[in-house]
Amino acid sequence: MKRIGFGREGAFAVLLLGLGLPGMATAPEGPDPARMDRIWEATFDRLAVQTDIWFEQGDFPRTVEGLRYVVALDPSDYENVTNLGWMLENINQYDDALAVYQKFKTDNPQNPDSPYPEAYLYFMRKQYEKIPSLLEPTLPQGPHANTFRVLAHTYERLERLEDSIRVWEAYIKLMPGDGAAPANLARVKQKLSQRVGG
Numbered sequence: 001m002k003r004i005g006f007g008r009e010g011a012f013a014v015l016l017l018g019l020g021l022p023g024m025a026t027a028p029e030g031p032d033p034a035r036m037d038r039i040w041e042a043t044f045d046r047l048a049v050q051t052d053i054w055f056e057q058g059d060f061p062r063t064v065e066g067l068r069y070v071v072a073l074d075p076s077d078y079e080n081v082t083n084l085g086w087m088l089e090n091i092n093q094y095d096d097a098l099a100v101y102q103k104f105k106t107d108n109p110q111n112p113d114s115p116y117p118e119a120y121l122y123f124m125r126k127q128y129e130k131i132p133s134l135l136e137p138t139l140p141q142g143p144h145a146n147t148f149r150v151l152a153h154t155y156e157r158l159e160r161l162e163d164s165i166r167v168w169e170a171y172i173k174l175m176p177g178d179g180a181a182p183a184n185l186a187r188v189k190q191k192l193s194q195r196v197g198g
Contacts, residue, residue, distance in 0.1 A: 112141035128154045161192040
């Protein structure tokens with residue numbers, strides 16, 4: 001079945017029509033923005049509760065469909081997109097999960113974290129060679145700390161130790177309180193010195 005993303009305003013209009021409130025969705029002045037935001041928030045809250053119920057009941061197909069609907073309503077929401085992707089991975093639909101992540105990345109180029117879900121899927125599946133081109137360009141934009149960690153570990157697994165060191169050092173400057181990062185940096189430096197010395 002082809003899925004159509006209505007966007008926030010279109011979905012709201014569909015919601016009003018579905019509630020049997022004729023004319024509200026097409027009134028010339030439009031609905032009150034504050035009221036619209038409250039209805040929108042209540043709609044998302046209800047959808048989240050229902051999706052959680054289906055998940056707890058083990059009804060994963062309905063859980064996936066609920067998450068697909070929520071993502072179609074707001075394709076820029078990182079949490080909903082990653083929840084949908086995680087559920088698809090959970091039921092071994094990796095190609096579908098990858099498609100969700102790639103669409104999120106394409107649709108949200110201004111978000112420095114948008115390539116991360118795709119990259120992390122590759123990381124977990126040990127497809128390390130696909131990761132640097134996704135994450136490296138986001139570093140100057142200030143992505144989430146996990147981007148630095150995954151990229152640094154990726155470079156280490158690819159035996160690109162100098163790049164791993166560079167990323168760990170950049171990360172430590174941004175997040176000096178991460179106690180594990182200096183230990184990781186020291187390990188990679190030791191591996192590099194052994195390679196050069198050996």
